[in-house]
Amino acid sequence: MSALELREVVKTYGSGHAEVHALRGVSLSVAAGQMVAVMGPSGSGKSTLLTIAGSLEDPDSGEVVIGGRALSGMSRNDKARLRRRAVGYVFQDFNLLPGLTAAENVGLPLELDGTPARTAHAAALAALDSLGLAGRAGLFPDQLSGGERQRVAIARAVTGERSVLLADEPSGALDSVNAEAVMRMIHDACKRGVAAVVVTHDAQLASWADRVMFLRDGQVIDQTAPQPGPETLLTPGAQQ
Amino acid sequence: MSTALRERSVPAPVPARAGGGAPARRAVMRWAWRLFRREWRQQLLVLALITAAVAATILGAAVSISTPPSLSATFGTASDLATFHAPDPHLNAQVAALRQRFGPVEVIDNQVLPIPGSVDSYELRAQQPAGRFGAAMLALEAGHYPAGPGQVALTRGLAATLGLRVGSQWSQGGAARRVTGIVANPQNTLDEFALVAPGQIRAPSQVTVLFNAPGLTPATLGQNVQDLASARPPNAINPQTISIAGLVVGMLLIALVAAGGFTVLAQRRLRSLGMLQAVGATDRHVRMVVRANGAVTGAAGALAGAALAVAGWLAYRPSLEASAHHQIGTFSLPWLVVAAAMVLAVVAAYGAAARPARAITRTPIAAALSGRPVPPRPLHRSAVPGVALLAAACALFALSAASGTGPAEYQGAGARADRAARRGDPAGPVRPDHGGPAGPPRAGRGPPGPA
Numbered sequence: 001m002s003a004l005e006l007r008e009v010v011k012t013y014g015s016g017h018a019e020v021h022a023l024r025g026v027s028l029s030v031a032a033g034q035m036v037a038v039m040g041p042s043g044s045g046k047s048t049l050l051t052i053a054g055s056l057e058d059p060d061s062g063e064v065v066i067g068g069r070a071l072s073g074m075s076r077n078d079k080a081r082l083r084r085r086a087v088g089y090v091f092q093d094f095n096l097l098p099g100l101t102a103a104e105n106v107g108l109p110l111e112l113d114g115t116p117a118r119t120a121h122a123a124a125l126a127a128l129d130s131l132g133l134a135g136r137a138g139l140f141p142d143q144l145s146g147g148e149r150q151r152v153a154i155a156r157a158v159t160g161e162r163s164v165l166l167a168d169e170p171s172g173a174l175d176s177v178n179a180e181a182v183m184r185m186i187h188d189a190c191k192r193g194v195a196a197v198v199v200t201h202d203a204q205l206a207s208w209a210d211r212v213m214f215l216r217d218g219q220v221i222d223q224t225a226p227q228p229g230p231e232t233l234l235t236p237g238a239q240q
Numbered sequence: 241m242s243t244a245l246r247e248r249s250v251p252a253p254v255p256a257r258a259g260g261g262a263p264a265r266r267a268v269m270r271w272a273w274r275l276f277r278r279e280w281r282q283q284l285l286v287l288a289l290i291t292a293a294v295a296a297t298i299l300g301a302a303v304s305i306s307t308p309p310s311l312s313a314t315f316g317t318a319s320d321l322a323t324f325h326a327p328d329p330h331l332n333a334q335v336a337a338l339r340q341r342f343g344p345v346e347v348i349d350n351q352v353l354p355i356p357g358s359v360d361s362y363e364l365r366a367q368q369p370a371g372r373f374g375a376a377m378l379a380l381e382a383g384h385y386p387a388g389p390g391q392v393a394l395t396r397g398l399a400a401t402l403g404l405r406v407g408s409q410w411s412q413g414g415a416a417r418r419v420t421g422i423v424a425n426p427q428n429t430l431d432e433f434a435l436v437a438p439g440q441i442r443a444p445s446q447v448t449v450l451f452n453a454p455g456l457t458p459a460t461l462g463q464n465v466q467d468l469a470s471a472r473p474p475n476a477i478n479p480q481t482i483s484i485a486g487l488v489v490g491m492l493l494i495a496l497v498a499a500g501g502f503t504v505l506a507q508r509r510l511r512s513l514g515m516l517q518a519v520g521a522t523d524r525h526v527r528m529v530v531r532a533n534g535a536v537t538g539a540a541g542a543l544a545g546a547a548l549a550v551a552g553w554l555a556y557r558p559s560l561e562a563s564a565h566h567q568i569g570t571f572s573l574p575w576l577v578v579a580a581a582m583v584l585a586v587v588a589a590y591g592a593a594a595r596p597a598r599a600i601t602r603t604p605i606a607a608a609l610s611g612r613p614v615p616p617r618p619l620h621r622s623a624v625p626g627v628a629l630l631a632a633a634c635a636l637f638a639l640s641a642a643s644g645t646g647p648a649e650y651q652g653a654g655a656r657a658d659r660a661a662r663r664g665d666p667a668g669p670v671r672p673d674h675g676g677p678a679g680p681p682r683a684g685r686g687p688p689g690p691a
Binding site for chain 1: 259260261263264266267268270271274275277278511512515516517518519520521522523524525604605606609
């Protein structure tokens with residue numbers, strides 16, 4: 001069973017002369033432990049694909065299935081519950097909540113799901129520790145560097161029992177060393193069973209994926225398996 | 241570096257805790273509080289309005305309640321007061337009757353004496369300083385109370401007028417008394433008197449008896465009896481009521497301003513709220529953040545307003561005591577108004593935040609994350625009803641002009657007034673004609689006068 005599946009998804013914005021076809025019947029299936037990179041020019045529908053895959057937006061037609069459950073017909077509350085339990089997001093601009101420390105940001109989805117604050121905090125600290133951020137847990141987002149923020153965002157996205165990780169240009173605001181480190185973390189998460197969809201412009205980073213999907217004008221124009229494997233592309237700095 | 245993730249599966253929904261329960265609420269409230277601490281300056285206008293309204297209400301109510309003379313100046317802590325003008329041969333019997341019927345009574349003898357060399361007078365008063373009802377009417381400022389014959393205590397003004405101080409000898413009516421203290425009536429600082437021990441006035445000109453007669457109207461006891469209710473000025477509206485009514489109106493206006501402020505703030509936080517939804521917050525959680533911000537703003541304004549009012553009160557109270565001519569307790573504040581003002585401030589701010597809270601959850605998450613509010617949808621409403629109503633109004637005006645009736649009642653009244661004027665009848669009716677039966681027709685010109 002696919003962890004994430006999109007079937008003939010169509011999304012159109014605007015109407016009349018301003019009508020934009022963001023997605024035209026896109027289908028995608030991501031198995032558990034698989035990483036799919038989505039590439040394409042600006043305006044090709046990559047981000048729309050992610051927002052629809054993560055229930056942040058509803059498609060005009062088509063179906064999205066996460067963990068065997070179709071999103072159509074789900075209430076807003078059910079979708080919210082799905083987001084905090086099954087889907088993790090990593091955005092280009094981190095999207096950490098201001099006013100919450102790194103640990104609180106990571107533990108927030110757990111708390112929203114009813115986990116007591118102390119337990120959520122412990123889980124958050126463990127996740128941050130595993131990403132080398134144990135010493136930064138008590139800092140606020142504006143006290144962290146870009147790379148640290150993105151690692152916190154990844155920790156938030158994988159904490160708990162998330163099965164799907166959606167990353168929209170996760171390395172877009174980072175230097176090459178941090179970008180490779182971020183991709184490696186996502187890759188590590190996939191090794192542990194997370195299905196990941198990563199939008200990127202960078203072909204070298206896309207080579208971390210098991211499959212690369214090319215979008216143009218809202219349509220899938222190609223899918224391919226990158227060669228060679230990601231480990232061979234690691235820069236010395238990222239390997240440390 | 242590796243994540244500690246194990247086998248993954250999509251958990252089944254747990255209906256009992258769909259919203260995350262108390263931990264989720266606590267997390268959301270914590271974030272709302274942090275946001276308020278970070279961004280309170282952006283809510284300075286709303287905070288200032290609430291603070292000013294609460295402070296003005298409390299201070300206004302405190303001043304208006306404390307300014308009027310207190311009935312305690314004459315009643316003490318009693319609810320009823322009987323006045324007897326001496327000499328009255330039945331006085332002792334009447335006092336005994338009151339005591340038998342109503343229990344403890346307190347008798348205060350008064351004798352009006354002229355100030356030597358002046359047209360003014362003062363009272364020589366025989367009263368028990370620790371009396372059951374009258375203790376509130378006495379305060380010792382210096383020395384001690386007179387305890388027996390040959391002792392007297394004076395008010396500060398009277399002592400100055402008579403040129404006496406504590407320890408001086410005071411001669412009056414052939415009797416010499418030593419001044420033992422300076423006293424005052426804290427409920428009425430204009431009350432100038434000389435206090436002697438009970439029973440030390442041989443020929444009182446007036447005797448006041450204080451007692452409690454619960455449930456009885458003074459008229460049933462005698463014409464010389466007053467109770468607190470009958471002594472109050474008639475038709476006086478409780479200043480607390482006026483203050484709270486003013487506060488309600490003021491808070492409604494502030495809530496309107498605050499609603500605009502909270503809407504702007506919610507738009508500024510749109511992206512953060514979108515992030516919150518992206519990590520799994522429900523609409524209820526988002527509404528809670530916005531509403532909690534409103535409640536916290538209201539609470540902060542209420543606390544600041546109350547603190548400001550208390551500080552203002554402490555600063556202004558001495559001046560008020562001087563102008564109101566009675567002592568006012570340091571914390572003699574209208575606590576009911578204080579509580580009402582603070583609660584109302586929180587409720588108003590919370591209510592003002594409710595509308596933007598609802599509106600913000602209608603923004604799609606993807607749009608919120610991008611930080612751009614959804615443009616308002618163009619409304620397509622038919623112009624037909626408006627045009628039809630306009631046409632109907634024009635038609636009615638035209639019909640009115642054509643029939644010459646105009647605003648019928650006033651036109652009729654005007655015509656009749658004109659007719660009356662032509663007849664030279666000064667009592668001609670100028671009231672509107674409501675179609676009721678007309679008065680009898682006048683046969684001719686009558687003499688001027690009432691109809």
